[in-house]
Amino acid sequence: MTAMRLLRIDESTRREHYFLSDDDTCYYFGEYCARRGVAYGITSSLVHDLLELRDAAIPKQEFRKDRALSRVAQWLGSAFDPQSLPLATFVPLPKSGCGILTDDDDRMYRILRRSGEGLDIRKMLELAKGGAALDVGSVRSGPDVLYENLRVVQSLTEPRPRAVFLVDDVLTTGANFIAGKRRLLQAIPEVPVFGLFIARKTLDSGAILGR
Amino acid sequence: MPAPALRIVYRAGAATNPRVDFLASDEISPHVELGAYEWLWLNSAHSYAEMTELFQRAPGLLPSEIVAADAARSTAQKAVTELGRAGVAGFSLRIHGSLDYPGRLRDTQHPVELLYAQGWLDLLDAPRTVCVVGTREITEKGARRTKKLVELLVDKRCVIVSGLDRGVATVAHETAMAAGGTTIAVLSTPLSAHDPRSDQGLRRRLAAEHLLVTGVPVLAYDAADERQRKMHGVERGRIMSALADATIIVEAGAISSAVGQAEAALRMGRKVYILNGCFDQPGVTWPTRLEAAGAIRVRSFDQIARALRK
Numbered sequence: 001m002t003a004m005r006l007l008r009i010d011e012s013t014r015r016e017h018y019f020l021s022d023d024d025t026c027y028y029f030g031e032y033c034a035r036r037g038v039a040y041g042i043t044s045s046l047v048h049d050l051l052e053l054r055d056a057a058i059p060k061q062e063f064r065k066d067r068a069l070s071r072v073a074q075w076l077g078s079a080f081d082p083q084s085l086p087l088a089t090f091v092p093l094p095k096s097g098c099g100i101l102t103d104d105d106d107r108m109y110r111i112l113r114r115s116g117e118g119l120d121i122r123k124m125l126e127l128a129k130g131g132a133a134l135d136v137g138s139v140r141s142g143p144d145v146l147y148e149n150l151r152v153v154q155s156l157t158e159p160r161p162r163a164v165f166l167v168d169d170v171l172t173t174g175a176n177f178i179a180g181k182r183r184l185l186q187a188i189p190e191v192p193v194f195g196l197f198i199a200r201k202t203l204d205s206g207a208i209l210g211r
Numbered sequence: 212m213p214a215p216a217l218r219i220v221y222r223a224g225a226a227t228n229p230r231v232d233f234l235a236s237d238e239i240s241p242h243v244e245l246g247a248y249e250w251l252w253l254n255s256a257h258s259y260a261e262m263t264e265l266f267q268r269a270p271g272l273l274p275s276e277i278v279a280a281d282a283a284r285s286t287a288q289k290a291v292t293e294l295g296r297a298g299v300a301g302f303s304l305r306i307h308g309s310l311d312y313p314g315r316l317r318d319t320q321h322p323v324e325l326l327y328a329q330g331w332l333d334l335l336d337a338p339r340t341v342c343v344v345g346t347r348e349i350t351e352k353g354a355r356r357t358k359k360l361v362e363l364l365v366d367k368r369c370v371i372v373s374g375l376d377r378g379v380a381t382v383a384h385e386t387a388m389a390a391g392g393t394t395i396a397v398l399s400t401p402l403s404a405h406d407p408r409s410d411q412g413l414r415r416r417l418a419a420e421h422l423l424v425t426g427v428p429v430l431a432y433d434a435a436d437e438r439q440r441k442m443h444g445v446e447r448g449r450i451m452s453a454l455a456d457a458t459i460i461v462e463a464g465a466i467s468s469a470v471g472q473a474e475a476a477l478r479m480g481r482k483v484y485i486l487n488g489c490f491d492q493p494g495v496t497w498p499t500r501l502e503a504a505g506a507i508r509v510r511s512f513d514q515i516a517r518a519l520r521k
Contacts, residue, residue, distance in 0.1 A: 080234060
């Protein structure tokens with residue numbers, strides 16, 4: 001497989017993720033632009049397969065979830081330079097910090113595990129309130145609220161990472177990323193922190209299934 | 212073996228935005244690609260054929276990788292300003308080399324490196340797409356046929372691709388929307404320009420609720436002469452047929468851009484259907500010629516319905 005080129009949030013897309021500033025470097029594979037509950041695009045349908053709530057009534061759902069997981073893992077593997085990959089530290093962004101309904105907080109961790117041998121993956125961020133979702137009113141909360149709800153697992157900050165990729169499935173407002181980055185920089189201020197997403201949600205797309 | 216040193220390079224023109232050398236290939240900044248591609252249209256290529264040749268000599272490279280960074284950035288700014296002036300609030304790009312570039316576009320003779328779009332981008336990858344084309348001077352009978360055909364196609368869950376011209380295209384888009392279907396309009400102008408012959412209200416609705424796409428660059432179009440505008444029209448037809456599984460000609464006179472488009476579709480290995488009525492026009496020879504080249508003469512709509520069931 002040839003190398004995969006990631007896209008980067010730039011001046012043409014940043015205003016759709018309005019908590020991001022031009023100091024933030026965020027990468028993504030493609031756009032999430034599903035509407036009317038259907039996804040056709042390669043990244044949109046993958047996000048659907050991945051995030052769809054578990055439902056025994058949907059045939060082959062487990063198979064599709066697993067296939068989507070493997071596909072993203074493969075993309076990640078081919079987007080990074082194998083030589084410098086071991087120098088990066090991957091940190092999954094904890095979910096449900098904003099009351100998102102999800103049945104599988106661990107998916108980004110599992111994707112990373114499948115991406116390659118010897119990858120440095122650390123669950124360095126966790127929810128301060130033991131994973132309890134905030135009240136529904138904070139679904140659209142900004143980075144400040146999310147930041148208060150996050151904490152760094154100190155024991156995992158050593159050995160000191162050389163660069164951190166905060167990994168999440170879909171980039172929406174950027175609040176989650178900003179909160180995570182701010183928390184991390186408190187604990188490891190000298191380390192560059194980047195964002196890595198499967199897709200960025202376009203402003204006019206519909207709600208993301210399963211979120 | 213000591214671990215290789217971590218390199219963090221700062222991109223020209225974006226000093227605050229460090230890029231880490233972790234990636235297997237350089238990442239893609241849509242804004243910079245837009246500028247580089249627009250710059251190439253202004254300075255290095257004046258036709259789709261020349262543009263294709265340029266990229267054939269630089270296989271696997273992005274526009275930004277053959278254009279100076281500051282030239283790309285300043286041209287991008289000009290293009291964005293121009294789009295803003297024309298009232299294009301939001302738009303998306305599909306860039307050759309990125310994961311979500313529609314691969315079917317590569318089937319055309321001179322595939323565009325950049326596709327400009329507004330609206331529901333996912334429609335580009337919808338499983339069933341049919342292009343409905345024909346004359347601008349539509350007859351009442353032609354309009355009835357177009358309407359009936361599009362209703363059938365929407366019922367079979369096809370996405371309708373057409374060109375936003377008056378005549379067949381307008382009826383096709385409007386019928387698809389009225390029937391609760393989805394539709395893609397391919398423009399022969401950039402997103403920043405309006406074809407005075409097409410319906411602006413319809414265009415706004417398509418951009419908001421469906422999909423508008425074009426391969427025509429923003430800045431170079433202003434200086435385009437009659438010949439180049441015609442060239443954009445021809446390319447538009449090829450993009451339409453490339454995006455669709457099949458192209459259907461509803462009604463067209465002796466000389467029509469739909470015919471050239473159908474020929475291109477056949478070359479791409481796409482199916483072409485011609486409604487029976489086209490064959491009955493005195494002095495019009497293209498239907499039999501296209502039929503000989505592989506197009507299918509449609510005697511009844513059942514024929515299309517059966518083909519879609521497969």
